[in-house]
Amino acid sequence: MKIEEYLETLPENLLSGEDVQLPEKSFCEIFKFVNLGKDDIFYHLGCGNEKGIELAVNEFGVKKAVGIDNNSEKINQAKKNLAEKNIKADLICQNIEDSILSDASVILFWFSDEKIINEMMKKFENLKENTKIITIWGPLPECLPDKVDFPYIINKAPFKKAKNMQEQLLSIFGVKCVDFITAWEFAERYTKSIGSPEIKNDRFLTIIQTLVIWINAKKLGVACGEEIPESIQTYINIMKMHFDIDFEYLLKE
Structure with a gap:
């Protein structure tokens, strides 16, 4: 899905x-x-x-x-x-x-x-x-x-x-472009900040947030490089194979 x-x-x-x-x-x-x-x-x-x-x-x-x-x-x-x-x-x-x-x-x-x-x-x-x-x-x-x-x-x-969404996005992350490490770090910050100590699915949520951050950056033209990072592709495949959650189509829009 x-x-x-x-x-x-x-x-x-x-x-x-x-x-x-x-x-x-x-x-x-x-x-x-x-x-x-x-x-x-x-x-x-x-x-x-x-x-x-x-x-x-x-x-x-x-x-x-x-x-x-x-x-x-x-x-x-x-x-x-x-x-x-x-x-x-x-x-x-x-x-x-x-x-x-x-x-x-x-x-x-x-x-x-x-x-x-x-x-x-x-x-x-x-x-x-x-x-x-x-x-x-x-x-x-x-x-x-x-x-x-x-x-x-x-x-x-x-x-x-903001002049455009690219300027806004980069002002949030404080970098010139968004790579996998940046996406993961900020997704993890979000999950840990708003989650309770008892949260059991924090890694699952972090993966979803990481993919959302990186894919949005890619669509806005502020991801680092033209290729999909191996880590991003791996997590896209994990979401599809183990949870039947599809992110691939977002990269084609």
């Missing part, structure tokens, strides 16, 4: 990110990366549970923390958990497209839905100067990142526009 068909076999809430929660270590890495502190007003869009908000308040001492999610059950439980710990924060049940972000200085925004991203980009264009938006895996569409510690990326308002 094609990789897209494989992804369609996964639960919808997993693909949408609805039930994907960042581990505590990831929040700590993100907050240190963005230099979150006492002068910041922090927004977590799609907060799910209260863990990120709790850490922002307790460990990083932000001036104000706001979590927004459209899942009322999760928001109600998060409110209850924070109240029991006597932690003051704003938890709002609404679609993030309806959120008001005018006072934000730092925003955590981890969404893959293209429609949501495009809607939020309209809001982000009106943010106050120097507001930092943290994304995971990729920067905001058509924007050059201000700071990268992959998979964590910061875009700062007003945004810097």
